[in-house]
Amino acid sequence: MAEAHPVGFQWVMEAKKRGARIIHVDPRFTRTSAVAHQHVPIRVGSDIAFLGGIINHVLQNELDFREYVVSYTNAANIVSDKFQDVDDLDGLFSGFDAESRTYDPTSWQFAQEDDDEDLGRAQADDAGDTAEQRNTASGMQHEAHGMQVGAKPPRDETLQHPMCVFQVLKRHYARYTPEVVEQICGVSQEDFLAVCQAWTENSGRERTTALVYSVGWTQHSVGVQYIRAGAILQLLLGNMGRPGGGIMALRGHASIQGSTDIPTLYNILPGYLPMPNAEKHQTLTDWIDSVRNPGSKGFWANAGAYGINLLKAYWGDAATAENDYCFDYMPRITGDHGTYRTVLDMIDGKVKGYFLLGQNPAVGSAHGRAQRLGMANLDWLVVRDLFEIESATFWKDSPEVATGEIVPEECRTEVFLFPAASHVEKEGTFTQTQRMLQWREKAVEPPGDARSELWFFYHLGRMVRERLAGSTDERDRPLLDLAWDYPLHDEHGSEWGEPSAEDVLKEINGYEIATGRPLSGFGEMKDDGSTLGGCWIYAGVYADGVNQAARRKSRHDQSYVAPEWGWAWPMNRRLLYNRASADPEGRPWSERKAYVWWDEEAGEWTGKDVPDFEKKKAPSYRAPEGSDGVAAIEGIDPFIMQGDGKGALYAPQGLIDGPMPTHYEPVESPFRNLLHGQQGNPTRKEYRRADNPMNPDPREPGAAEVFPYVFTTSRLTEHHTAGAMSRYVEHLAELQPEMFVEVSPQLAEERGLEHMGWCHVVTARSAVEGRVMVTERLRPLRVEGRTVHQVWMPYHWGQGGLVSGDSTNDLFGISLDPNVLIQESKVGTCDVRPGRRPTGPALREYVEGYARRAGVLGDGGNAVVTASAEAQQESAAAQQGEQHSPQQQEDQ
Amino acid sequence: MTGPHSLFGPLDPAPDAGYVDAPSRKGFFTDTSVCIGCKACEVACKEWNDVPENLYEMLGTSYDNSHSLNANQWRHVAFIEQPAGRSSVGLPPSIGDAAPSRDSVDLGMPTLGAAPTDVPDDAKPDFRWLMSSDVCKHCTHAACLDVCPTGSLFRSEFGTVVVQDDICNGCGYCVAACPYGVIDRRRGPEGDPKVGIAQKCTLCYDRLTDNQRPACAQACPTESIQYGDVDELRERASARVATLHEQGVMDARLYGNDPDDGVGGTGAMFLLLDEPEVYGLPPDPVVTTKDLPQMARRAGMAAAAMLAGAAVSFLRRTP
């Protein structure tokens, strides 16, 4: 955190000053470790084993916050007795189909009250089609919807029933003993138990512990389950929804939270509404119901209003109740259309045009060679950036030009490099990592022809619409009927003016169509077409006609929660699920940790923040029989977006790869999975192609000799991601001027590496070189009885900029988490050699030599399903749904 | 004893330099125990003071690629990786004897963690990574200022020592005089208007004139660099050392806070976690002009006579 978010880290230092203990778990000793109380070095890719060990410690020693756990989590829910756990099935859960490598989660569901064999409607809705969910990144119900369980599963609040979640969880993690943690993670038992002790002693009524991760955690083939493991632990210890607790994702880009809320992502629409799917969402009702899940609890029950408001915002007057608000105008997704699939499609010649908007995939995305070869096979490419980045110049100076794979005179891609406006040259909002929107004022005009994306896309839309005017082709109606009349500032002449970002923000907030009155919140959204709003969760940012994101009341003039600085979604709540900061009766758990509580006299929730609960719903409220939606949320259900209002220790739906996190080895690992025959995540998304080889499984003969080491990557404080905003800036470039490779003194000795000499790192994809930094900040670990060397590299360089160097992301292949299709780019196996890498065509020969020796030159991969045949059969027997249609072998 | 215009010993420098009702002396307290080595100070300094790039070269001294304080580097963050099994070897015996045992005292600093139980004892590292942002000390007795023949270097009303770019002729006397090796003539880049001119931290003199904090202190994320009245900072520094000692960080010590030291105490003081040499700081700096008065005394009478004569002749020419 000190490395990549130094200013955020001031609050950690503030906490340390006030007595907090700071523990840093990281493969290497960083600037964060330097000021922490304890640094715990860990083997890359073993985090679930580590967290699972702590969960086991909590459960075995009954250190959980029992009252919180019973009331606020699903610990008491009874799981179907058809469920079989990984210990019975060699690392698989029940319901696995080896052919599609997905689960039928039917057996994972909660038991039914009346012992009916059939699942409740809401539960059944998501069972089945998980291969499809994996392709459309919709397993997690579009990243935010939570699971859709029946509102009233049977419960045993004594937590003794053998199939209650608490007991299932306890059995699941029983093998994660300190000895096993030591063997898998390379963490000493002493260090591990110190973490367990600190975490548990600092949790409870009087104290809370915060878990902070940076999004490298998501860049694993089990990335979502990493975070799930953190969530389970924080729920068991009662740290969610409480001040000083929680799980904080340190996101790495100014508005990356905003880019998910108002997404430019293929599978979702603003406010986490699903992009319509050709199969599942043929009608407006299908689409709405898939979100609403009739019968389940919670605020998604109003999805009809959210969806219709978006359609009205898109198509204005053309969207009417009679035409289902132009729902048919929406294009449909049919599978995986993610960025990596798309890049492979470029290589295969299926994509004609590509826009890169402030993004430099030639350096920043995994498998840089594939990225660049894809770009070299387009009709046209538009790059919008501040600088002449590598993704704009691949045709003349990329590594593939050096190897002869891209020949400028033979590369057909037409490239437009548009200069972009910087953050001070345009107005608009960023949403920072705690969901807070902050408005930026425009300070100066952009230089020369530099323009904002707002300008570019507004005018592109205008021009496209002008060209299609008069078209009678039905396919052009969505463009011609589009509500696209934004007022322009006049500085570039009337036709080419800059659109008003504030007017766009008003549309995002939503308003009453008849009067133009801005909505004060999503509760005012109507499903009758009388209101419109572009992103329901942002409704309220323009409440009372005031740009709430532009509020800048000094921190000195308000409480520490600072509700009048900017605006946080939803409804300016700064801490989500904060109803959990009070006990079931609505009283603060302790005076020290008072945050939001029930005021009996006033008959409402109150406190330091906007309560994340219906203001007037008393703690004693119990849902009437048969109720659903918001009415079904009881006074003791803090997790109001979940289908049952409870924090999920166990997730019967929503995850492609299992209801509980379990340790799998990374796709590339020098170790066999100590716990199970199943080596890696069996459901991970893979693209089996000759141009995407993965390093071999450790069981393959010779694998350990060819790629014996583990490598990981991360950021340096002095640089920013793919380098466009730091390598071209003098005052940053000089601070870290060269690509380097950190190795331990022991590895340096083993491989003959000299401090500040050159070395290169090799995988089946590429070889990259850098200066050797020998440091004790990296040190070998003992794992499964052997020594493992870990190598670390920053990934900020490319051939452009004031300082240049090889790009670390060239080393990674493409292999994705099945839930969200994010690549595993924080861990891989490699070789490290002294000296510089070969150049020119010799580089490809050199890398292919490695791939050949490793046996991955052809279709490039190792077996994914490695659980025993017996276990596979048994797991499949629990499958109840239809057989899935086989997917393309290449694309699973 | 120190008298007015003394070249050593405790002194309040601004009144001594002719300022009436001078504001209280301003300075820095750099607490390296909370430094995270982010280098925000280096960058914020360069942005505010238009300091050009220093060098684009990886040095291999941990994460330090700025090398040292110089004309193009007015803040410099040192990174010291102290390896396993470090000891007080090389330090004077008295210090060595006093050094706390690494094994028995919790220093409140992280180690790399106990190694797994099957790793032999001698492979268990005891490691720390020290970081410290260095800067001009703004000495109470500043030799650079004492030797400057042009009056380019001057003592400001805030008690700081500042180069006046419009006066400096680049003679370089100050460069040799600084006991810390801070001040330096700018060598490049070509075309920079200040090439050849002596350059160093001004404690953001211009910002101070309007009650704004120096750029580095304003930016510092963790309050490692604190700006304020020197008297108050000295108290704060002492209190911080006491706190760290209470927490078992027996290595914590102050540097530059003592008005009786060789430079009369500095305007920029430091809390260090090891000997000054470890951070590249001289252990016992002395103002290089300390003996100047004695040397000059013999020439004093003659100089005074010349001075009087010159003054008279100058006055005559004044209308």
Next chain:
Amino acid sequence: MTQTPHKRSLLPWPVLRQLADGDLLGRGRSVRSKRTDDVVPRTTSADRVAHSVCPYCAVGCAQKVFVKDEKVVQIEGNPESPVNRGRLCPKGSASKNLVTSELRQTTVRYRAPYATEWQDLELHTAMEMVADRVLKSRKDSWQDIDEHGRKVRRTMGIASLGGATLDNEENYLIKKLFTAMGAIQIENQARI
């Protein structure tokens, strides 16, 4: 002209100033140059201050952007912010360097198919060319139905990958336009 006690005295000759000012050794008040006396920080002399937010990581540090003669002359943290309390990391501190860099592109560059060099292109011409290409690619790769006969009304020929330093308003328009156009491979750093 009034004289403040800190500024240089008006006596004409340094030695006299030294004597009169009590700055006997000529190290302080008596040697101040006029430029030193007249110094005003850029933060004070700026024409205006715009409130902004750091464009690097997602902490959301508030910045003050000082503008003089329509140029950015300083960017620093806003001390009133509950997020950063005026502080910035090295990247945030380099924001002025970023936005005023001479390396920034300020004109459209165009690389024709098979060309080995860039050429310049007028902005509005470039926009016209992009609009033409978008419509052609859309037309050439249009799908009313997919291979299973399901209605999809889309193009698989146009893709986009956005950085996460785009404003919410920009992302909103991007998704809105591409969706209306039928382009679905619209992605973002948020998946990377």
